[in-house]
Amino acid sequence: MGTIRPAAPEDMTRIAEIEIFNYRLYFYPIFREDAYYFGELQVPSLAAGYAARAAQFFVYDDGVVKGFVCVDGDEIMKLFVEPVLHSQGIGAALLAFAVETCHADRLWALEKNTRAIAFYERHGFRVTSDRRLEEDTDEYLVRLVR
Numbered sequence: 135m136g137t138i139r140p141a142a143p144e145d146m147t148r149i150a151e152i153e154i155f156n157y158r159l160y161f162y163p164i165f166r167e168d169a170y171y172f173g174e175l176q177v178p179s180l181a182a183g184y185a186a187r188a189a190q191f192f193v194y195d196d197g198v199v200k201g202f203v204c205v206d207g208d209e210i211m212k213l214f215v216e217p218v219l220h221s222q223g224i225g226a227a228l229l230a231f232a233v234e235t236c237h238a239d240r241l242w243a244l245e246k247n248t249r250a251i252a253f254y255e256r257h258g259f260r261v262t263s264d265r266r267l268e269e270d271t272d273e274y275l276v277r278l279v280r
Contacts, residue, residue, distance in 0.1 A: 136196030136224070138231045141188050148199040149191060150180035156214045164246050165271060192231060194224050203228040210241040229257050239280040242266070244273060254278050 141149060154175055162171045184191065187204075190211070194201040201215035201224045210232050215224045232238040241259070243250050251261060255278075264277035 136194045136200065136227070138192050138194055138227060141191035141193050141202065143185060143188060145191070145193050145199055145202075146181040146184045146188065147177060149184060149193065149202045150177045152199070152202060152214050152216050153180065153212065155217050159217050160247065160249075161244070164244070164273065192228070192236075194228055200224050201228055203232045205232050205236040205238050208236075208238050208240060210238045213241075225253060226257060229254070233258075233280060241278050242275040243278055244268065245276050246273060251276070251278070 154177060157175060158171055165171070190204050190206055192203050192205070193199045194215070200219050202212070203210060204212040210229075213225060213228055213232070215222075215228070241254070243254065245251075245265070255261070259278040259280050262277045262279055265274045267273070268275050
């Protein structure tokens with residue numbers, strides 16, 4: 135059984151790795167931007183960028199960091215689990231932590247990411263009519279609230 139704890143500086147590389155694996159697996163097929171997903175999106179630069187915001191990150195750790203959530207105020211900014219570990223309750227634990235401990239009750243999700251939207255809906259969130267374009271794309275994000 136894992137615990138959820140504040141991220142430490144040494145976790146930033148693992149957090150970046152988990153995010154990049156998910157981005158390439160789930161978002162690359164939608165956006166097909168080789169320059170971004172295989173050039174710009176790299177572990178060292180992402181981890182360095184997150185270091186200054188480390189207080190917003192919490193990790194699921196059972197000896198290995200297997201997922202993370204990033205919370206800013208009452209908004210969930212990111213929630214990712216190592217792709218090979220999906221459907222094991224890690225994401226649900228991170229989401230419950232964000233809701234209960236951080237009082238997070240809103241987030242944005244890519245409209246085409248129906249798997250993520252269904253996950254959030256199973257855990258008490260609902261899609262609102264709020265939509266906005268994802269920066270520099272033709273794809274929409276939808277707002278979910280609890």
